[in-house]
Every structure is written in structure tokens, then in C-alpha cells.
Amino acid sequence: MSKSAVLLRAFGPTTDVLSTRALAARTGIPRSTVHVLASTLAAEGLLETVPGRGWRLGPLLVGLAGQIIERTGLVAAVEGGLGGLRRAAGQEVHVAQLVGGWTVYLHREAGPVRAPMDNRVGLRAPAWRGGCGKAALSRLPAAEVDERVGRLCRDEGLPPPDRGALHDELGAARRAGYVVSSTFQAGRTSVAAPVVDADGRPVGGLSVAGPSSLFSRAVLARCAQDVVEAASRAARQLTP
Template identity: 85%
Template sequence: MTVAAVSKSAVLLRAFAPTTDVLSTRALAARTGIPRSTVHVLATTLAAEGLLETVPGRGWRLGPLLVGLAGQIIERTGLVAAVEGALGGLRRVPGQEVHVGQLVGGWTVYLHREAGHVRPPMDNRVGLRAPAWRGGCGKAALARLPADEIDERIARLCRDEDLAAPEHAALHDELAAVRRTGYVVSSTFQAGRTSVAAAVVDADGRPVGGLSVAGPSPLFSRAAVARAAEDVVEAAVRAGRQLAT
């Protein structure tokens, strides 16, 4: 496969957004600007290697090989192992959930969830990726990066995914507040839901991701936010210590 073909294959894989499970050859061509005939050849090759798979009558979706490849990256960071044993007691109120998200470029990828009995549940299902500036786990992690690196990660994601960039000054003001307090209270990921999140950092002080307590906004009175903030910060510190070992 030529360098150009590899590049185009990467463009095809990136076309599958978090809310887009299946794309036809026509849809892939429209999203990527790659001719339909080329899309078909590349997609067929990627499917033969397990990077895509066919959905009869509908098109293509991401293939099973990506699960194993992603699993190696997740295991390498150690975030899931680090939070084991660090999350006990975080859900103090029925209906609250606990989320763990890994920072990957400008994305948050949700790796763990402990859900309460509220219906409907939150959108933070395991495996979901979302722009890091939209949710509590991502904001907490971004706040531990230098400002120029934050801007670079956001710019790259928005360019690659054709997303509108967040309002620069407002985001940096919010992240500055996160640095001062050590946690973030966010209600921007899902309407009617609030999360209280803190960053998990490695031995070098670099953010690996974040963990949060979240749920319906009425559950988060001022006292509940203060209690949740204390809990998530303590849990994030414990997870960071585990990462260091």
C-alpha cells in the first residue's frame, strides 16, 4: 500500500464519528472527498485486515481489530488499573454515576462507568469518545496541560473532525479556575446533567485522564457539590499514586 493510500485509509477511519456507526461507500466518499471507486477499494482492503467490516445492505463500520489495538494503548497508560479500588464510596446519592475518561489527543474516551438507577442514564457509555472540552473528565485533564498544548490539541481535533472550536477565552478562564480548585463542576456535556471531576496525573504530573461523579443536576446542591469535589479529588490522588507504582 502506498503512502497516499495509507493516508486516505486513515481519513476513512476518522470519518466514523462517535455517533456514526455505519457509513455507506457513498457517505464515506461525501465525508472524505475521496472518489467512490477509491473508497470501495480501500474499504475492501481495510475490511480484509479487520480494520473495517461490512454491514450487508448498509455499508461499513469499524472493525474488530481496532478493539485489540486500542486495548493495548489503554493498558499501556494504566488508567483503568489505577482507578481499581479508588472509586469506592464516590456515589453517595442514588442516581449518581461514576465515570472514568482517558485523555487521547483532544478527545475524552470513556473507559469505565458505574451507573445508578436513574432513567434515562447519562450518555457517557463505555467506549464513547467526546471532545475533551465538553465534559468534566476532559476539562479536568486539559487543565493540567500548558495553554499552548491545549490550543494545539483542540485545533487539531477541530480541523480533523470539522468541528466548531470552543470559545477560546471562556474555556481558558474555566480551566484556570480548575487549576485553582483542583476540580471542575460541569453541566455542558448533557442537558440536565452535572458532573464534578478531577484529573488523574502520572508521576511526571501529566494528565492521563479524569474521573467524575455525575447525574441529574438537582442532585448537586451546593453541599453535594462540595462533598463530591472532596471525594473525586481524593480518589484522583489515589489513582495517581497507583499509576506511579
């Protein structure tokens, strides 16, 4: 991997700004080399300077990422098709795309009553931590799940999840067609279903989520039916 790529990968989902010293510590690249590389990347729009603080990802990446998002068609597929997702006050709809071992949240619909949630648009999170990601992973072969999860953990220095527990959860989600997850944020539950393309490959997932207290057994059953139907509608829109 080139040193420039190593620098870019140093910026994780919870790391917005890194100083030259921090970049050197994270990457093992000498500080003088980091400064030269970062300056070059900034001149190309891949990084930008934050006065007095260091560097952050640059605006060119937004356009490049936008091309990838548009290519999958997930956002266009769900547009106008989420109205059937019945929600109680405080519940939200989330749509996320599967990218390697990550999920990237692309769409969020919240009502007038909002509960604090971490699923902001643009957030990137390990796929096995949230409902949308687990739903998407459930449509992949076990070996591919292991490969994606393992690579992400190695690249980001993250502790791997319990492999057996994860595969048990994904297997149950595959059989049911949806997953109920409360592991992304304490006190929050999501009911999620995978959105697949014409070949049955997962593009991402969509969910209804909110405070766990809002999800009685009856509400869970209703939400499960709703998200499965919404995911099926989105999948039909993806079909050429």
C-alpha cells in the same frame, strides 16, 4: 495522510455505519477508490461490512485500542479505589482517558437507580465538552490545550469552543483541583478531577455525575472532596 487513514477517520463518535457513497462524500475520495480501500481494510479487520448499509470500524481496532488503554494503566489504577465516592441515588461514577483532544470513557459505575446519561463506556467525546475532559485539560499548558483542541476541530470539522471562556474555566479548575461542568448533557452535572502520572501529566479524569437536581451546594462540596481524593489515589497507583 494516506487515503486509508482518511477513511478510518471518517467514522466519528456518533457515526457508526457509512455507505460507500457517504464515505466518498466525507473524504472527497472517488467512490470506486473508496470501495477498493474499504474492501482492503475489511480484509485486514480494520473495517467490516454491514449488509445493505455499508461499512463500520472493524474488530482489529478493539485489540489495538486495548493495548493503548492498558499501557496508560488508568483502569487498573482506579480498580478498587472508587468505593469512597459517595453517591446519591441516580448519581454515577465515570472514568475517562485523555487521548489527544478527545476523552474516551472507560469505566462507569451506576447504582440501582439510573438516570439516562450519554457517558457510555467506549464513548469518545471532545475533551472540552465534559467534566472528565476539562479536568484533564486543566493540567496542560494553555498552548498545548489550544493545539489539541485546534487539531481536533480541524480534523473533524467541528466549531472551536470559545477560547477565552475555555481557558478561564480550565484556570479555575487548575486552582481548585476539580471542575463542575454541566455542558456535556442538558440537565446533567458532573464534578470531576484530573488523574495525573508521575510527571504530573494528565492521563484522564474521574467524576461523579447525574441529574443537576441532585447537586445541591453541600453535595457539590462533598463530591469535590471525594473526587479529588479518588483521583489522588489513582495517581499514586500510576506512579512506578
